[in-house]
Structures are given as structure tokens and as C-alpha cells.
Amino acid sequence: MPVVDQTSMLLLKGYAWLPGLRRRAAGDVVHTRLLGRRATGLCGPDAARFFYDERNVERRTALPGPIKSTLFGHGSVHGLDGAAHRVRKAMFTSLFSAPAVAALVAHVTTEWDLAVASWEGRRVVLFDETAEVITRAVCDWAGVTVDDGDLPELAADLVTMVDGLGSSGPRHWRARQARRRREAWLERFVRDLRDGSEDAPPDSAAEVVAVHRDAGGRPLHPRVAAVELLNVLRPTVAVSWFVAYAAHALHRWPEHRARLASGDAEFAEAFAHELRRFYPFAPLLGGRAARELDWRGEHIPAGSLVLLDVYGQHHDPRFWRDPYTFDPRRFLGTEPGPYDLIPQGGGDPASGHRCPGETLTVALLRTLTPRLARLDYDVPRQDLSISLRRLPARLSSGFVLVPALTPM
Numbered sequence: 028m029p030v031v032d033q034t035s036m037l038l039l040k041g042y043a044w045l046p047g048l049r050r051r052a053a054g055d056v057v058h059t060r061l062l063g064r065r066a067t068g069l070c071g072p073d074a075a076r077f078f079y080d081e082r083n084v085e086r087r088t089a090l091p092g093p094i095k096s097t098l099f100g101h102g103s104v105h106g107l108d109g110a111a112h113r114v115r116k117a118m119f120t121s122l123f124s125a126p127a128v129a130a131l132v133a134h135v136t137t138e139w140d141l142a143v144a145s146w147e148g149r150r151v152v153l154f155d156e157t158a159e160v161i162t163r164a165v166c167d168w169a170g171v172t173v174d175d176g177d178l179p180e181l182a183a184d185l186v187t188m189v190d191g192l193g194s195s196g197p198r199h200w201r202a203r204q205a206r207r208r209r210e211a212w213l214e215r216f217v218r219d220l221r222d223g224s225e226d227a228p229p230d231s232a233a234e235v236v237a238v239h240r241d242a243g244g245r246p247l248h249p250r251v252a253a254v255e256l257l258n259v260l261r262p263t264v265a266v267s268w269f270v271a272y273a274a275h276a277l278h279r280w281p282e283h284r285a286r287l288a289s290g291d292a293e294f295a296e297a298f299a300h301e302l303r304r305f306y307p308f309a310p311l312l313g314g315r316a317a318r319e320l321d322w323r324g325e326h327i328p329a330g331s332l333v334l335l336d337v338y339g340q341h342h343d344p345r346f347w348r349d350p351y352t353f354d355p356r357r358f359l360g361t362e363p364g365p366y367d368l369i370p371q372g373g374g375d376p377a378s379g380h381r382c383p384g385e386t387l388t389v390a391l392l393r394t395l396t397p398r399l400a401r402l403d404y405d406v407p408r409q410d411l412s413i414s415l416r417r418l419p420a421r422l423s424s425g426f427v428l429v430p431a432l433t434p435m
């Protein structure tokens with residue numbers, strides 16, 4: 028029975044923590060302690076299927092307070108189970124129909140093209156520019172009114188909420204402050220929408236969240252409505268992480284640039300999948316054993332934590348040929364199964380906790396990365412490292428580029 032709590036080791040070792048423990052454990056299953064509780068670490072598509080079975084693992088009470096206070100918000104869909112989850116989740120899936128995703132991608136593309144035109148001859152940080160482009164577009168699409176002057180700060184706050192997720196120091200406190208500021212702002216906005224002093228287009232995210240009724244038939248508390256509206260804006264802006272990773276990949280492996288730039292849509296989708304497999308974002312997912320469980324002969328006590336090793340699964344040679352090679356071609360002519368590629372969770376997004384924004388994420392990357400591949404730019408000397416000890420990992424420089432001047 029393990030006694031030493033591993034929380035500080037997770038914060039210290041980051042993405043390598045759970046894979047490292049699994050390597051040392053006989054039989055690939057890890058019994059450990061995290062956040063003061065017993066925990067069992069699992070890995071692989073079968074483990075993902077087991078994890079996403081609601082009879083096995085529940086989310087209520089599983090989310091640590093610091094994660095709620097920075098990343099997700101208190102009272103959000105992430106921590107609901109059963110009927111309460113299904114009704115709240117339906118609100119999110121209704122927002123991301125194919126036409127709605129296409130409309131948001133069109134907004135982002137327009138803003139991106141305008142921004143790129145303004146970069147000429149200027150040194151820009153791709154991560155920061157992308158975050159602003161997406162913030163402007165997603166707020167407009169969602170019907171959230173933002174003053175132009177507040178936009179850079181809003182983009183920075185949305186990034187900060189994601190960036191503070193695995194830190195106990197200043198990064199964490201900045202994320203809490205950003206969340207408090209933006210929840211208060213959106214709470215006022217929701218109240219104004221409800222009393223008619225603001226308005227938002229019908230079917231926009233702001234309107235849908237403001238009028239949504241939960242499983243009990245009651246509207247969301249304005250603070251929770253603000254939390255859920257942030258759960259649309261914040262993760263959309265988080266796609267900037269992968270845009271910076273795309274620039275990194277094109278720089279390191281330029282052999283993919285021509286095909287990506289060519290407009291080959293199948294390759295662009297494969298490139299988006301490989302970005303999300305290869306580069307670090309969510310290290311692991313956690314829930315609570317809903318009852319006494321048995322996983323391949325290993326006992327998991329009721330109420331203990333169950334951890335799914337996301338990063339480990341994506342870099343395990345049992346599941347991927349040459350997992351440390353960046354090769355989008357591995358996804359050509361094949362659709363990953365529901366539990367194979369899980370950077371945004373596994374299973375069915377409508378009924379389980381899988382990310383409702385995954386089609387949007389892929390659509391944005393499918394559109395933006397070929398544009399990036401077609402851009403002519405210089406890459407000045409900079410720190411292109413990505414530390415796997417940092418949670419979440421992030422390209423150190425954010426990718427600095429200087430677009431080439433177009434001849435007059």
C-alpha cells in the first residue's frame with residue numbers, strides 16, 4: 028500500500044510523472060497517492076473505454092479545487108454526472124453544430140487574414156497574435172460584447188486561466204485573478220441580457236447560456252452562466268497552443284510544409300491530429316471510482332481516484348508506430364477510433380465528458396495551419412524549447428516570426 032503522496036512529484040515531473048511510474052510498475056497499472064487520496068493510473072485505449080464508462084468512473088467531487096478556481100470554474104459541466112451532466116452537455120453540443128462551427132471558423136479566418144496583413148515586416152509572437160485573433164472572433168461569434176480596447180487584456184486573461192493549471196506559484200494566482208475578473212464581468216453581462224439592458228443574437232452562445240434551463244428546470248445562476256460562457260471562450264483561445272506547436276513542427280520538419288500549403292484537405296486534417304497526438308497539452312484525466320472496481324485483476328477501491336494517462340497513451344509504441352516521430356501521414360486514410368486519440372477526451376461527446384469543442388479545434392487547425400504553411404517568414408534566433416516539466420507545456424518563445432516583405 029503506497030503511503031507517499033505524489034502530488035508534488037506530479038508538479039515537479041509534469042508529463043513524465045505517470046508514464047515514469049507505469050514503467051516501474053509491474054503490469055502497467057500504477058497504485059499511488061495523489062491529492063491525499065489513493066489513486067490508480069491506467070493507460071491505453073481499453074483503459075480509456077473503462078474510464079469513460081459512467082458506471083465505473085464519476086466526476087462529481089473528483090475535480091481538485093485549484094483546477095476549478097483556474098481552468099474550469101466552480102459549478103461547470105466538467106464536474107457533473109448523470110442527468111445533470113447530460114442536460115448541461117446538450118447545451119454545449121447544441122452550440123457546435125456543423126453550420127455554427129463553420130461560422131466561427133469563417134470569423135477566425137477573416138480576423139487571421141487581417142492580422143497577417145498587418146504583420147508585414149514586423150517581428151510578431153505567433154502565440155500572442157493568434158490568441159488575440161481568436162478572442163476577437165469567438166466573442167463576436169458568441170454574442171459577447173467586448174470593447175476594442177479591452178481585447179488584448181481579455182485574450183491575455185483567457186490564456187492565463189489555462190496557463191495556471193498545474194502551478195502552485197505566481198502562475199496559479201494570476202490565473203485565479205484572471206478568472207475572478209472575467210467571471211464577474213460575464214456575470215454582469217448575463218444579468219444585463221436577462222433584464223434586457225444588453226442583447227445578443229438569437230442562438231448565439233451568450234443567448235443560449237443565458238436562457239438555458241438545467242435538469243431541475245431552473246435557469247443557471249448568473250455566476251454559473253458566466254462560468255459556462257467562459258468555457259466556450261477560454262478553450263477556443265487555447266487552440267493558440269496548437270497553432271504555435273504547428274509553427275514549431277513546420278520549422279523542425281519542413282518536409283511537411285509543401286503538402287500542407289498545397290490545400291490537400293485530408294493532409295491538413297491528418298496534420299491537426301498529429302499535432303494533438305505529438306505535442307503535450309492535457310497530461311492526464313481524473314475521476315473517482317463509482318464503486319469497487321476491477322481492472323485486469325487489479326482492485327480499485329470505491330471512491331479512490333482513477334487516472335487516465337493521456338500523454339503516455341499518445342507516446343506508447345504499443346499504440347503508435349515510432350511515437351516520437353512527428354508524422355501526420357499516420358492518420359491518412361484512417362479515422363482514429365473513439366478511444367485511440369484522446370487529447371480532448373475519449374468516447375462520445377454527447378453522452379460522456381469528451382470535449383464538445385473537438386470538431387471546432389480540428390476545423391480551426393485545418394484552416395489556419397495551411398495558411399501558416401503558405402506564409403513566407405524568417406525565424407529569428409529564439410528559445411524553441413518545450414519543457415515537459417511545465418503544466419501545461421508551452422513553446423517557450425511562443426514562436427517569433429518576421430514575415431517577408433512582399434515586393435511592391
Ligand code: HEM
Pocket residue numbers: 104105106116119258259260262263265266267268269308309312370371372373379380381382383384385387388
Ligand atoms: C472538455 C481538451 C478545445 C469545451 C475537455 C477535456 C479535455 C479537453 C482534455 C476533458 C475531457 C474529460 O474530462 O473527459 C481540449 C483541448 C482543446 C479544447 C486540448 C484545444 C486546445 C475546446 C473548445 C471548446 C471546449 C474549442 C469549446 C468551445 C470543452 C468543454 C468540456 C471540455 C465544455 C467539458 C465537457 C464535459 O465535461 O462534458 N476538453 N479542449 N474545448 N472541453 Fe475541451
